[in-house]
Amino acid sequence: MTDYSLTTSLLEWYQSNGRNLPWRVKGGAHPNPYIVLISEVMLQQTTVATVIPYFERFIKRFPTIFDLAAANIDEIYQYWEGLGYYSRARSLHSSVQKIVKEYKGIIPQTKEEILNLKGIGPYTAASILALGFNQAETVIDGNVIRVICRLYHLTSPINTLKQQIRELAENLTSQQHPADYASAIMDFGALICTPQNPQCLICPWNKKCQSFGQTDIDLIPLRPKINKKEKCGNVYIITNNIGQILIEKRREKGLLSGLWEFPWDEKCLFENAIDTGLNISHTFTHFKLTLKIYTLTTTNFSKGKFISPKDFKNYAFSTLMKKVWKTYSTKNY
Numbered sequence: 001m002t003d004y005s006l007t008t009s010l011l012e013w014y015q016s017n018g019r020n021l022p023w024r025v026k027g028g029a030h031p032n033p034y035i036v037l038i039s040e041v042m043l044q045q046t047t048v049a050t051v052i053p054y055f056e057r058f059i060k061r062f063p064t065i066f067d068l069a070a071a072n073i074d075e076i077y078q079y080w081e082g083l084g085y086y087s088r089a090r091s092l093h094s095s096v097q098k099i100v101k102e103y104k105g106i107i108p109q110t111k112e113e114i115l116n117l118k119g120i121g122p123y124t125a126a127s128i129l130a131l132g133f134n135q136a137e138t139v140i141d142g143n144v145i146r147v148i149c150r151l152y153h154l155t156s157p158i159n160t161l162k163q164q165i166r167e168l169a170e171n172l173t174s175q176q177h178p179a180d181y182a183s184a185i186m187d188f189g190a191l192i193c194t195p196q197n198p199q200c201l202i203c204p205w206n207k208k209c210q211s212f213g214q215t216d217i218d219l220i221p222l223r224p225k226i227n228k229k230e231k232c233g234n235v236y237i238i239t240n241n242i243g244q245i246l247i248e249k250r251r252e253k254g255l256l257s258g259l260w261e262f263p264w265d266e267k268c269l270f271e272n273a274i275d276t277g278l279n280i281s282h283t284f285t286h287f288k289l290t291l292k293i294y295t296l297t298t299t300n301f302s303k304g305k306f307i308s309p310k311d312f313k314n315y316a317f318s319t320l321m322k323k324v325w326k327t328y329s330t331k332n333y
């Protein structure tokens with residue numbers, strides 16, 4: 001049964017305590033859904049604190065959907081550089097081009113149409129409809145899962161609770177103020193019902209929370225353990241006889257697509273390369289990669305291009321490759 005007092009108390013808490021974020025307005029939908037679209041795509045798998053400076057620079061450079069649709073993808077990658085998950089930038093570009101072409105630049109307002117845009121899944125679609133159009137969509141991310149599981153003291157592994165969590169979250173969603181409610185539940189999870197040390201004593205829900213006063217709060221929600229695979233490979237700093245370095249562009253599909261990089265592979269590519277004794281590690285969503293750094297001097301390459309290190313700033317590199325260069329250049333430049 002719906003408990004409206006929980007929804008009301010959360011909305012009241014939000015009015016006084018909700019975060020002021022550069023992509024947010026309080027008191028209804030954002031007047032510019034383009035802002036919501038950009039922020040929600042950036043926030044996929046990335047924290048609010050990380051996104052803020054990227055969002056501000058991005059919106060300054062691409063203030064309207066038309067600016068972004070007309071931009072070159074390489075420039076967009078540069079503005080995305082460091083945010084990770086670069087396929088998001090490519091999908092966003094393709095989506096805004098579709099919106100400009102098929103909807104005259106106006107973001108569509110039905111779930112079916114939004115889900116037809118590239119890179120937009122059910123969570124992002126619900127967020128855009130709630131925050132950008134004040135539609136009563138329920139947003140469910142890690143924050144909401146944690147809050148719901150604690151509120152109702154659900155202690156089973158979350159993969160067995162999906163339907164129950166959705167129903168409970170839908171029951172709490174405000175029909176009158178869905179935009180504010182979507183922001184409120186996010187902020188509540190980020191500021192009050194935090195993963196560790198939740199602020200139960202000042203929580204607006206503590207009188208009704210079934211976990212209040214229990215000793216297992218920090219263990220809820222129970223997430224099944226994922227063992228990340230470990231992978232190893234080699235990366236090559238290949239110089240020509242005037243000190244330029246070979247970089248290659250990745251294909252526009254899959255891991256780190258469209259970004260520039262030093263040649264690397266999980267198998268040995270070049271027999272005559274010299275081991276620098278340096279290596280770097282980087283953790284992706286599903287695996288951890290360790291690369292040994294090798295050097296090689298040659299001009300005989302059919303792929304990629306040689307550029308001077310001072311020009312690296314003009315190319316979008318992944319965080320992985322930035323780590324490689326930082327580690328290598330600290331010892332060699």
Ligand code: SF4
Pocket residue numbers: 147150151192193194198199200201203204205206209210211212217
């Ligand atoms: S009382 Fe504590 S566990 Fe319950 S919802 Fe509030 S902060 Fe979360």
